[in-house]
Structures are given as structure tokens and as C-alpha cells.
Amino acid sequence: MTMLQIIALGFVLFFLGLMLLFTWLSGRKKAKPVILRPIPVFRHIWRAIGLAVEEGTRLHFSVGRGAVDTQESASAFASLSTLKRIMRIISVSDKAPIVTSGDSTLAILTQDTLKASYREMGQEAQYHPTAGRLTGLTPFAFAAGTQPIIADEDVSANILIGHFGPEVALIMEAGERKGNLTLAGSDHLVGQSVLYAGFQEPLIGEEIYAGSAYLKASPLHMASLQAQDFMRWLIIFAILGGSILQFLGFAFPGR
Amino acid sequence: MKIKAPLATITALAVGIITLGGYFTTAPTFSMLRTIFLQWASWLAAIALLVGIANLLGVHFEKLTTGKKGGIYSMVLVLALIGTFALGTYDYISGTWGNASQSWLQWIFDYVQYPIEVSMFSLLAIVLVYAAIRMIRQRDNFTVIIFLLSAVLVLAGSVPFFGVSIPVLSDTLTPWLTHVLAFAGARGILLGMALGAIATGIRVLVGVDRPYGG
Numbered sequence: 001m002t003m004l005q006i007i008a009l010g011f012v013l014f015f016l017g018l019m020l021l022f023t024w025l026s027g028r029k030k031a032k033p034v035i036l037r038p039i040p041v042f043r044h045i046w047r048a049i050g051l052a053v054e055e056g057t058r059l060h061f062s063v064g065r066g067a068v069d070t071q072e073s074a075s076a077f078a079s080l081s082t083l084k085r086i087m088r089i090i091s092v093s094d095k096a097p098i099v100t101s102g103d104s105t106l107a108i109l110t111q112d113t114l115k116a117s118y119r120e121m122g123q124e125a126q127y128h129p130t131a132g133r134l135t136g137l138t139p140f141a142f143a144a145g146t147q148p149i150i151a152d153e154d155v156s157a158n159i160l161i162g163h164f165g166p167e168v169a170l171i172m173e174a175g176e177r178k179g180n181l182t183l184a185g186s187d188h189l190v191g192q193s194v195l196y197a198g199f200q201e202p203l204i205g206e207e208i209y210a211g212s213a214y215l216k217a218s219p220l221h222m223a224s225l226q227a228q229d230f231m232r233w234l235i236i237f238a239i240l241g242g243s244i245l246q247f248l249g250f251a252f253p254g255r
Numbered sequence: 256m257k258i259k260a261p262l263a264t265i266t267a268l269a270v271g272i273i274t275l276g277g278y279f280t281t282a283p284t285f286s287m288l289r290t291i292f293l294q295w296a297s298w299l300a301a302i303a304l305l306v307g308i309a310n311l312l313g314v315h316f317e318k319l320t321t322g323k324k325g326g327i328y329s330m331v332l333v334l335a336l337i338g339t340f341a342l343g344t345y346d347y348i349s350g351t352w353g354n355a356s357q358s359w360l361q362w363i364f365d366y367v368q369y370p371i372e373v374s375m376f377s378l379l380a381i382v383l384v385y386a387a388i389r390m391i392r393q394r395d396n397f398t399v400i401i402f403l404l405s406a407v408l409v410l411a412g413s414v415p416f417f418g419v420s421i422p423v424l425s426d427t428l429t430p431w432l433t434h435v436l437a438f439a440g441a442r443g444i445l446l447g448m449a450l451g452a453i454a455t456g457i458r459v460l461v462g463v464d465r466p467y468g469g
Contacts, residue, residue: 009279016457068466069296074452077459080466087380103298109466111310130314134307138368140375145311152324160291166379173382176389187448189441198386200393205444207448209451212464220463224454231450243418 018230022223034222040201042214043184048157048181049090056094057156060149061086062171063110064162064186065102065142072163075187075208076106079162080113081221082211086159087117096126098149100135101162102142107134119188143167147174160184161208164191172199206232264462271460312336339363405432 003011025031035236052059055142060210063079066072088096099114101107111132118127151174158175161170164186172195175182184195185203195202206228212218213225246252270292277289315329342359343352351357391399411421412429420426458464 005279012275012453012457015453016461019454019457025426051466069293069300074455077464077466078451078455080432081455081458081464104305106304107310108303112467119436129310130317132310133314137304137307138372140372144375148325148328166376166383169379169382170375170388173386176386187452189444192444198383198390200390206447206451209448209455213258218463220458220461224458224463226455228450234449235446 002178015227015231018222018227019223021076022226023219026219026222028144034226036210036214036222039203039207039210039214041185041203041207042211044181044183044201044216045086045211046089048159048183049086049093051086051181052095052097052156053090053093055156057154058095059086059090059093059097060100060153060155060158062100062158062160062162062164063106064160064164065139066106066163066187067103068105068109072187075161075163076103076109078209078211081108082159082161083110084113085212085215086233088116088121091121091123095154096128096131098155100142100146100149101131101133102136102139104134104137107132108109118199119133125200139167140170143170146171150174150178150180156180158182158184160186161203161211166190166194169194169198263467264465267465267467268462275460308336364398405436408432 026034048059051057057071061083063076063083064072066076066079068076087097099110101110111129111153114132115124115127118124133145133149135149136142147170149155150171155178158171158180160171160183164171164184165188168184168186168191172182172184182199183201184199186192186195189253192202192204196204209228210225213221242252274289277285280286312333315332318329319326339360342363344359346352346358351359355361370412374422377416391403408424409429409432412424412432415425455464459466
């Protein structure tokens with residue numbers, strides 16, 4: 001085992017330890033409720049769900065096109081986790097939501113997530129295989145395949161969380177044209193800049209991984225968010241400390 | 256049915272932990288298992304592609320047969336899919352498969368798919384300009400001023416003005432904005448996203464998030 005591998009393993013185990021610690025702390029009788037910083041998109045998700053339920057329309061959720069065997073798998077899994085949570089909240093809706101994806105493995109996982117959610121709610125009969133759709137295999141084919149769903153299938157709100165490149169602008173534009181409430185976040189840097197430049201209140205950076213915690217999935221989701229924040233501050237202090245030490249003339253090994 | 260979910264969870268956790276372990280140790284058993292699992296994942300991804308195409312075909316075939324709005328587009332898609340599959344099969348039988356100058360599939364890519372995707376990319380530029388203007392009208396805060404200022408400075412510094420580069424802006428300010436400020440911001444975002452990805456990975460590994468329906 002190299003030094004780098006030991007550090008990496010230590011980092012992962014420390015992260016896991018922090019998650020367990022925060023879960024234990026939140027489970028105590030005298031524990032104060034965890035206050036999360038407000039992220040407008042997650043507040044609007046409740047509105048989007050409410051809108052779909054009240055109007056008897058559909059919610060369109062897109063998990064993006066991050067393949068599960070690539071680096072983008074984390075955003076795909078975070079998106080599926082948020083979808084699962086949303087499915088539980090939206091169970092009272094008349095019309096089943098439509099979920100789109102731009103990767104075939106992700107499409108299968110989407111269908112599986114939908115099926116499992118309906119089964120958990122005791123509404124397995126409501127599941128239809130076409131509710132989870134593969135709309136295209138290239139970025140623009142994915143966007144082109146998603147646009148007609150927004151336009152023609154009685155959709156009132158769109159939630160896009162996952163791996164989206166610049167093509168997300170075309171999907172968002174379809175939502176804007178229809179007058180839908182559209183909320184989005186991507187793990188792709190160009191996708192994020194497109195969302196920031198063109199649309200109000202997108203999810204930026206690690207916010208896309210926080211969906212399930214903000215939708216109150218479980219104490220471990222909250223704990224993972226707290227651990228994430230703790231590690232972020234640790235990294236900030238390490239960067240600042242390293243910069244100060246280097247400024248003062250300390251020579252780091254390997255530099 | 257009651258056995259299926261825990262079994263799927265246990266299998267997924269075991270495979271995940273062994274694969275992760277393979278990254279942190281040089282033990283041959285772990286490395287071998289990791290390689291085998293990754294190979295399986297590649298094969299499954301290839302099979303998933305066929306399942307995905309069947310899903311796409313199923314959705315559009317249903318739209319076509321039930322007479323839903325936009326059925327004509329579904330018909331075009333189904334015909335294009337069948338036609339492409341037939342031409343690919345013909346390529347394979349006639350031995351022109353993979354031959355760039357004689358392959359029908361290559362012809363479809365060069366003269367149908369590529370031009371359409373390029374057209375959509377051009378359309379994207381218009382959509383983005385329109386969306387940016389709408390954003391400026393809707394937001395009236397400090398970040399919009401910074402956004403506009405940096406966009407104008409980077410554009411003016413990157414594109415020569417009637418063939419003449421603007422002094423200071425082209426050689427100093429624009430490179431500093433793109434290579435120092437933008438890089439620093441991007442790295443900050445990437446660090447945060449890496450932490451989010453680790454948190455999600457751990458949640459999947461310990462079975463809190465089960466994206467396999469278990």
C-alpha cells in the first residue's frame with residue numbers, strides 16, 4: 001500500500017466515522033434539530049410537487065446522462081436518491097411522474113427506482129415501464145428527446161438533477177416556453193455555468209448531492225451533509241494553513 | 256419477494272466494498288476480483304444499451320399506436336431506428352463494417368447525425384443569449400453586474416477588435432481572469448463536488464441509498 005492509498009483510505013474512513021458520529025449525535029434525546037442553510041431550489045421542489053398534485057398534472061424529473069460506470073455515477077446516484085424521496089411525497093398525485101435519462105444503465109436504474117417506490121407505497125399497479133424513459137444517447141439527442149415530453153405530456157414542473165452539459169439549456173428553454181416551474185442542478189462545470197448564466201437559482205457545486213437530506217430522507221442523509229460541511233471547512237483550513245506556511249518559507253515535501 | 260431485496264442489498268454492498276478495497280490494496284485477490292467485477296459492469300452496460308433502445312422503441316411505438324400528440328415524430332424515430340439497424344446489418348454482412356469510406360453507418364453519422372447535432376449546438380448559442388438577457392432582466396443584484404462585466408471583458412480580450420488586440424486587456428487582464436479567477440472558482444466547486452460524491456458513494460456503500468431498488 002502506497003502512502004497516497006493510505007491517506008485516501010484514511011480520508012474515506014474518517015468521512016464514514018464523521019457520518020456515524022453525526023447520526024449518533026442527532027439521535028440523542030437532547031439533540032438540537034439540525035438547521036440546514038436555505039437552498040431556494042429545495043424549497044421550490046415542495047412547490048413544484050404541490051403544483052403537480054393540485055393541478056392534476058405531471059412532474060417531469062430528469063436524472064441526466066451520467067453513466068453508472070463512470071465518474072458521473074455519484075451525481076446519478078444522488079439524483080436517484082432524490083427521485084426516490086420525491087416519489088414518496090408525490091404518491092397522492094393523480095398522474096404518475098415521468099422520469100427521463102440519457103444513459104441506458106441509468107434508465108434501467110430509474111425504472112427500478114420507480115418500481116421499488118411504488119412497491120414500498122403499496123401502489124405497484126400504478127407503475128408503468130414507460131414512466132422511466134431513455135430519451136437519447138448523445139447529449140443533444142437526449143435534449144431533443146426530452147423537449148417533446150415537456151411540451152406534450154401535461155407537465156407542470158421539471159426537476160433536473162444529475163449530469164447535464166450545455167444541452168440542459170435546451171431542456172430548460174422548453175420548460176420556460178411552456179411556463180413550467182423548472183429547477184435544475186448539474187455536476188458538469190459547463191452545465192452549471194449555463195444554468196447560472198441563463199436561469200434563476202440553479203443548484204451549484206455540491207448542492208446537487210444534498211437533495212435527499214433537504215427532502216428529509218433519513219438521519220444518515222442529514223449526517224452525511226454535516227460530515228460534508230465539516231470536511232469542507234477542514235479542507236479550507238488546510239489550504240489556508242498551507243498557503244500561510246509556504247508564504248512563511250516552509251518547504252513542503254515533493255514541492 | 257421478501258428475500259430478493261436483502262439479497263440484492265448484500266450483493267451490492269459486498270461487490271462495492273471489494274471493488275473499493277481493490278483500489279486501496281495491492282493484494283492480488285482484491286485486484287483480480289475488482290477487474291472481474293469491472294468487466295461484468297462493462298458487459299452489463301452493453302446489454303443495458305439494448306434494453307434502453309428497446310425502451311425507447313417501446314415508448315415511441317406506444318405513442319404511435321395510441322395516436323398521441325407528436326405521433327408523426329415517433330414514426331420517424333421508429334423508421335430511422337429500423338433503417339439504421341438494417342443498414343448496420345447490411346454493413347456487417349457485406350464486410351464494409353468499420354470501413355469509413357464504404358460503411359452506410361458512417362454515411363448516416365456524417366450526413367445525418369453530425370449535421371443535426373451541429374445545428375442543435377448553434378441553436379444552443381441563441382438559446383443561451385436569450386436566456387442570459389432574460390436573467391439580466393429578472394435579477395438585479397451585484398452578481399449580475401459581475402457576470403456582465405467579466406463576460407464583456409473576457410469577450411473583448413479574447414476576440415481581436417477589427418484584427419487589433421486591445422493592450423492590457425488581451426495580454427494581461429483576460430488571461431488573469433480566465434486562468435486565475437475562473438480556475439480558482441472552478442477548483443473550489445470541484446472540491447465541494449468531490450466531497451459530495453464521496454458522501455454519496457459512502458451512502459451507497461453502506462446501503463443507505465439503494466439505487467438498485469432493494
